[in-house]
Amino acid sequence: MLLLPAEQTRYQKHLLLPQIGLEGQLKLKNAKVLVVGAGGLGCPVLLYLAAAGVGKIGIIDGDVVDLTNLQRQVIYKIEDIGISKAVVAVSRLKSLNDNIDYETINSKLKKENAEPIIGSYDIVVDCTDNFTTRYLINDFCVKLGKPYVYGAIHQFEGQVSVFNFKDKDGTPGPTYRCLFPEQPSEAEIPNCSDIGVLGILPGALGMYQANEVVKMITGIGKVLSGELLMLDLLENTSQKIKVKRRANAEELIFPVAGKDESAFDLERSIMKTITVYELAEKLENKDDILIVDVRNHDEYETCHLEEALLIPMNTIPNNIKHIPKDKPVVVHCHHGIRSANVIQFLEQNHEYQNLYNLTGGIDAWAREIDEEMMRY
């Protein structure tokens, strides 16, 4: 494979670097990189990998663009709101570099599709925003022997590392489960959507991720394997924590008896639920029940049930004492996902047996029971 004349011009500044040069640029052109998540971290990663000339870039994201994304997801525009992120991202990247082969995957990464998708790439970049997908990426990358670049953010601080990376001798480095063996529930560690994040933070972290990808492909510098880099943008501090691969790293993946996704699916399927009609009947009969709303304050202001007690999801661990065990408690959120996570957390960690998830959340209530209620 050679560089086209237009590519020689486009990548001139790389070609001038003795550490990259023609050989390195051809390695980039031959590389296949999968970016999971086209959000805060994914945007800078995608822009810089496309600009750098990575030959094939896969973009997987099942979400659509919304207005709250534009504070940090810098490739999207106002007119993209409501459109698939993967589709918009590819169209934006094509206008930056059309010498690249893009694969658009407008879906979530799931157990069912992960193996063929990850299997067809050399390197994976974890730009997701939830633990379920993070552990899924780890487990499939370990299974398939793929290195991956991890990035994660919390308010003003972030973590970056390269996991499952084989060094020159073929010795694999640590995995995500070597640091954090067990998948946390979404209730124990809050997410950006609940607690906020400085818009610049994913930009800064994403650049580190893209940089590790380019270093791995071209073989320059020291790859961030065996170390967790932590950055704090408020204090401008950074530190690296040395981590070793656990001898049983391969046995830790896809835990069966644990509280991971596989077990969670089962538990969610046996979770007690209540429909909006059943709830309306209980309220009319003045049954002795408690309704707990686990959405955030802004959502509560938009619309709420008069009878509901507001305990935002990330404050649940602090408010266990306000959730009784001696009468039925109906837990609800917007659509029923966060409330299911809260119920799972309370059942597993605090032995609750009296919790009911409101199917379809308050949105179903507004649709089916109270047409005057504001929907969002």
Added chain:
Amino acid sequence: MTKYKVSLFGITKDIIGSSSTEVELTDQSDVNALVENLKTKFPQLSEIKSLLVAVNSEYADLGLVLSEKDEIALIPPVSGG
């Protein structure tokens, strides 16, 4: 007794309400004793299933015995992206 300074990250910073904290333990205490002490003082820490402790910028096993000038950090997993 020995006083240890612990730097906090992510949600542990929010739970304890500061970017660092001090823990006083008997001499020759290990990482596990430090974590248990913090969990007693801040029960919310017990909710975090996987909590990484670093000593002198290195992943530390629970059995590692601490010494006075060790730099200790409590690092939780982070999910945002």
